[in-house]
Amino acid sequence: MMMQEILQLDKAKVLVIGDIMLDAYYEGDASRISPEAPVPVVKIERKRNILGGAGNVARNIAALGGSCTLLSMVGADFYGEIIKKLLEEAGIAYHLIEDKNRPTTVKSRIFARNQQMIRCDEEVDTPICTKNIQILQEKLKELLNDFEVILLSDYGKGFLYKELIENIYQAAAELGIAKPKIFIDPKPQNKTFYNNAFLLTPNHKETEALAGMSIRNREDTRKAAHAVLEELNAENILVTLGAEGMAYFSKNERYAYHIKSSAKQVFDVTGAGDTVIAAIAACESIGLSKAAACNIATLAAGLVVEKVGSATVTQEELIQAAKITYIDSENW
Numbered sequence: 001m002m003m004q005e006i007l008q009l010d011k012a013k014v015l016v017i018g019d020i021m022l023d024a025y026y027e028g029d030a031s032r033i034s035p036e037a038p039v040p041v042v043k044i045e046r047k048r049n050i051l052g053g054a055g056n057v058a059r060n061i062a063a064l065g066g067s068c069t070l071l072s073m074v075g076a077d078f079y080g081e082i083i084k085k086l087l088e089e090a091g092i093a094y095h096l097i098e099d100k101n102r103p104t105t106v107k108s109r110i111f112a113r114n115q116q117m118i119r120c121d122e123e124v125d126t127p128i129c130t131k132n133i134q135i136l137q138e139k140l141k142e143l144l145n146d147f148e149v150i151l152l153s154d155y156g157k158g159f160l161y162k163e164l165i166e167n168i169y170q171a172a173a174e175l176g177i178a179k180p181k182i183f184i185d186p187k188p189q190n191k192t193f194y195n196n197a198f199l200l201t202p203n204h205k206e207t208e209a210l211a212g213m214s215i216r217n218r219e220d221t222r223k224a225a226h227a228v229l230e231e232l233n234a235e236n237i238l239v240t241l242g243a244e245g246m247a248y249f250s251k252n253e254r255y256a257y258h259i260k261s262s263a264k265q266v267f268d269v270t271g272a273g274d275t276v277i278a279a280i281a282a283c284e285s286i287g288l289s290k291a292a293a294c295n296i297a298t299l300a301a302g303l304v305v306e307k308v309g310s311a312t313v314t315q316e317e318l319i320q321a322a323k324i325t326y327i328d329s330e331n332w
Contacts, residue, residue, distance in 0.1 A: 052105075
């Protein structure tokens with residue numbers, strides 16, 4: 001059954017709005033200590049650039065076979081041009097607001113013999129200015145007719161703002177179209193941004209922070225999830241629990257569904273949350289059931305953590321994994 005549902009993912013259509021960044025990797029070897037300071041000298045042998053933040057969410061949707069449009073911001077700089085090229089190579093449509101006073105966010109990682117030595121971040125994380133908010137709102141009005149599912153990717157870099165969801169719903173009403181379903185991978189410090197969302201996808205630690213309580217067992221997870229749903233007037237929440245899988249709770253239906261992790265080995269959890277929300281949003285855009293969406297997201301997450309770095313999962317990889325993987329789930 002899951003095979004047929006995975007095949008439908010090429011009909012998925014999602015608008016991603018959020019903080020895009022460039023993940024730059026510098027890899028090489030270190031065989032001596034610098035004479036200037038007691039630090040290793042890394043001789044760079046390879047450079048790689050990968051879409052990060054909202055860009056990683058978008059490329060996950062595209063890798064699954066879906067159609068994705070990205071709305072974000074970059075600086076009027078060299079790194080912004082690299083991001084545009086990477087988006088084009090990934091087949092992602094984009095609308096990038098350029099700000100000459102705000103540099104493109106770049107996270108540079110230096111590796112020696114596959115071991116990360118240091119990470120350097122170039123960013124401005126203050127809220128975007130009123131002028132750029134107006135540009136964002138105008139772009140939204142141009143795009144909303146084409147999307148029933150919107151994914152907000154919040155990395156705390158300032159592109160998302162408190163009234164954004166309200167603005168999206170208001171624009172939809174003015175256009176005379178149905179209210180879009182808004183999916184959010186939340187940051188607890190921006191909790192007040194997330195009122196009236198369709199689905200939140202916090203991890204264990206983020207759920208504790210959002211609910212203001214400690215989670216030690218299943219009952220705590222349930223209480224925390226419903227506390228968040230009530231406070232933010234959200235419809236659904238998917239709590240990702242690492243090796244324990246994920247749990248889906250629905251406010252109105254009092255629905256609770258737990259899916260155990262399908263990962264065989266875990267090499268790197270980087271970007272796993274992006275893969276989960278990308279898969280869930282893609283599934284919703286084609287009308288799959290909650291159970292089917294959770295099963296596909298679990299399968300995708302299980303595959304991506306077996307890879308190193310911010311990886312993606314293709315539709316073909318999902319199909320092959322579905323043939324041999326048993327998804328263990330239960331109602332809570």
